[in-house]
Amino acid sequence: MNLVITPYDPDNLPKEEEIPLPDPRFYNAIGGDEGFKKVISIFYDRIVESDISFFFPQEEEEIEKIKRHNGKYFAEISGGPKRYSEEIGHIDQIEMHKPFSINEKHRDEWLGTWREVLQEFAKDVEPELVESYFNYLVEYSKLLINRPRNARAFEDLAKV
Numbered sequence: 759m760n761l762v763i764t765p766y767d768p769d770n771l772p773k774e775e776e777i778p779l780p781d782p783r784f785y786n787a788i789g790g791d792e793g794f795k796k797v798i799s800i801f802y803d804r805i806v807e808s809d810i811s812f813f814f815p816q817e818e819e820e821i822e823k824i825k826r827h828n829g830k831y832f833a834e835i836s837g838g839p840k841r842y843s844e845e846i847g848h849i850d851q852i853e854m855h856k857p858f859s860i861n862e863k864h865r866d867e868w869l870g871t872w873r874e875v876l877q878e879f880a881k882d883v884e885p886e887l888v889e890s891y892f893n894y895l896v897e898y899s900k901l902l903i904n905r906p907r908n909a910r911a912f913e914d915l916a917k918v
């Protein structure tokens with residue numbers, strides 16, 4: 759499988775409504791309810807050990823809640839049951855992420871963690887299905903960056 763992280767370019771952002779959803783066969787291909795839960799669980803276990811762990815709670819119980827809650831969203835966009843929209847409703851993910859200052863490095867770490875998990879745990883799934891899921895995350899995550907790198911500021915800092 760070819761999981762490519764295309765770079766963030768603030769002048770060339772995708773339109774939210776034009777980002778193609780993952781192929782709806784992905785959910786069953788990864789093992790339905792059970793397979794999806796496993797992958798989500800491994801993803802968040804690795805996130806709390808990653809360079810962006812500071813965004814997330816560290817308590818076991820809180821992480822379990824996040825797995826259950828966010829898992830419904832990721833399952834739904836992948837062709838699984840519509841539990842997120844039915845139980846939680848429509849949430850504007852761009853607004854939801856605003857309290858977190860997310861920059862390009864955070865995006866790379868978040869996507870890199872997903873890529874590792876998919877390469878290890880979706881290796882028997884048809885590559886095009888895995889790629890369709892990953893591409894959705896790659897594109898959507900561009901819209902969640904709300905602290906673009908300010909190269910000038912970094913240069914100025916380096917001079918001091």
Ligand code: HEM
Nearest residue numbers: 813814824828831849854858860864865868895898899902
């Ligand atoms: C770019 C890197 C990202 C970072 C650093 C990030 C960070 C976070 C944080 C800190 C939370 C709150 C804690 C939690 O509930 O997990 C959260 C929630 C969430 N994120 Fe992200 N996120 C990223 C990308 C994405 C992407 C690409 C998606 C979906 C396409 C997504 C979907 C969600 C959802 C569904 C929730 C839960 C919203 C709710 O409360 O219902 N995130 N994210």
